[in-house]
Amino acid sequence: SGGENKDFAPLVRLNGIVYLDVVSVDASFDNLDRHMNTIPFYALAPQHDEIKEKLQAALEGVLQSNWYVLGTACENFEKEFKAYHSVPHCVAVGNGIVALYLSLRALDIGPGDEVIEPAHTYVATWLAVSRAGATIVPVDVDQHTWQMEAGPVAQAITARTRAIMPVHLYGFMCDMQAMVRLANSHNLKVVEDNAQGTGATYQGKKAGTFGDCGAFSFYPTKNLGALGDGGAVLCSNNEVRLRIAALRNYGQKERYDATVEGINSRLDEIQAAVLSVKLAQLEKWNERRREIAGWYLSALGGISEVTLPDFQKDVIPSYHIFPVRATERDGLQKHLTAKGIQTMIHYPKPPFRQQVYTQFLKWAESFPVADILANTELSLPIWPGMTHAMVERIGREVKA
Numbered sequence: 001s002g003g004e005n006k007d008f009a010p011l012v013r014l015n016g017i018v019y020l021d022v023v024s025v026d027a028s029f030d031n032l033d034r035h036m037n038t039i040p041f042y043a044l045a046p047q048h049d050e051i052k053e054k055l056q057a058a059l060e061g062v063l064q065s066n067w068y069v070l071g072t073a074c075e076n077f078e079k080e081f082k083a084y085h086s087v088p089h090c091v092a093v094g095n096g097i098v099a100l101y102l103s104l105r106a107l108d109i110g111p112g113d114e115v116i117e118p119a120h121t122y123v124a125t126w127l128a129v130s131r132a133g134a135t136i137v138p139v140d141v142d143q144h145t146w147q148m149e150a151g152p153v154a155q156a157i158t159a160r161t162r163a164i165m166p167v168h169l170y171g172f173m174c175d176m177q178a179m180v181r182l183a184n185s186h187n188l189k190v191v192e193d194n195a196q197g198t199g200a201t202y203q204g205k206k207a208g209t210f211g212d213c214g215a216f217s218f219y220p221t222k223n224l225g226a227l228g229d230g231g232a233v234l235c236s237n238n239e240v241r242l243r244i245a246a247l248r249n250y251g252q253k254e255r256y257d258a259t260v261e262g263i264n265s266r267l268d269e270i271q272a273a274v275l276s277v278k279l280a281q282l283e284k285w286n287e288r289r290r291e292i293a294g295w296y297l298s299a300l301g302g303i304s305e306v307t308l309p310d311f312q313k314d315v316i317p318s319y320h321i322f323p324v325r326a327t328e329r330d331g332l333q334k335h336l337t338a339k340g341i342q343t344m345i346h347y348p349k350p351p352f353r354q355q356v357y358t359q360f361l362k363w364a365e366s367f368p369v370a371d372i373l374a375n376t377e378l379s380l381p382i383w384p385g386m387t388h389a390m391v392e393r394i395g396r397e398v399k400a
């Protein structure tokens with residue numbers, strides 16, 4: 001619709017997204033996406049449009065309930081999320097970094113303890129460890145899988161090591177069998193940063209269920225996203241569950257009697273109700289991401305300047321992000337931007353090069369792969385609702 005008045009950019013609605021800058025309004029609806037100027041890096045509208053009535057009913061239900069924090073919506077979501085993962089316990093919290101931080105606190109990891117984690121990750125993985133007062137021990141990621149692997153982790157273990165924090169970056173997974181075996185043989189805790197891997201599996205077992213704790217983020221753009229911030233911890237030990245439940249609520253086990261130095265970070269009822277609606281769609285939406293990833297694999301095949309991470313056998317990724325490496329990354333990104341294809345870089349600066357962690361700079365040469373990825377990685381759009389034609393167009397422009 002639109003486009004008659006030449007003073008206004010044509011406006012077209014396709015798969016729930018409103019596009020403001022369609023090149024040709026004469027295009028038939030079927031191949032409209034070929035004529036659109038912009039492919040956004042991420043679009044939530046197609047997902048939300050599918051479930052709009054359910055979302056509105058969930059929001060209305062919370063409004064009517066007159067109960068907004070730590071009520072039945074949160075309890076219901078916790079039940080559904082642990083059932084989806086087949087684990088005994090779930091504690092929902094305010095966001096992903098708190099899920100990581102409280103996991104460490106509940107496992108009694110703090111000052112004097114070393115936590116091994118990847119040099120290539122989102123900075124939140126590091127912040128959770130240093131905020132807990134523990135010592136970050138970074139390990140470079142593997143040049144083929146782009147993940148932290150058990151071999152280099154084994155070499156970083158010292159007498160002070162208390163935990164390993166693998167990150168299922170991009171929604172691909174670490175070799176969790178090797179990681180858990182290593183942790184067990186050294187009596188170490190495992191806290192998974194599964195902010196990006198919700199729904200991914202390794203040998204049929206879901207990401208976030210391998211460690212002592214699995215920490216999740218429900219930031220809006222994650223595979224399972226709230227309409228705001230949200231997070232959760234999965235665990236199998238009831239004592240750990242009770243500790244996290246207290247820590248998220250001022251450290252109170254009983255009201256008005258704080259037993260530990262807690263914080264306030266709870267999943268509010270609105271977000272919990274929204275997440276219950278969206279959890280029911282997660283498998284379908286992840287399946288669509290996998291289909292889109294498959295289109296990419298053929299669209300990008302045979303371009304030798306563009307490489308993909310090695311796909312681990314036994315892993316079904318969640319494809320939170322579709323990352324490629326390109327020798328001329330910045331030039332490629334510029335070209336795609338000029339052609340209306342939005343991309344991002346995950347992440348342009350490894351944590352050890354960010355100002356907050358200057359003390360790590362002296363070891364920067366120990367993490368060459370993290371630096372290579374920071375300089376060559378490019379994330380292509382991937383979101384449920386993308387069309388085959390969009391992916392083909394992106395493939396053509398990458399080739400160009």
Ligand SMILES: *Cc1c(COP(=O)(O)O)cnc(C)c1O
Pocket residue numbers: 095096097098121122124125167169193195196216217218219229230231
């Ligand atoms: C998003 C993310 C986090 C933090 O989650 P928030 O909910 O934004 O606090 C942590 N680690 C990784 C790898 C992430 O992608």
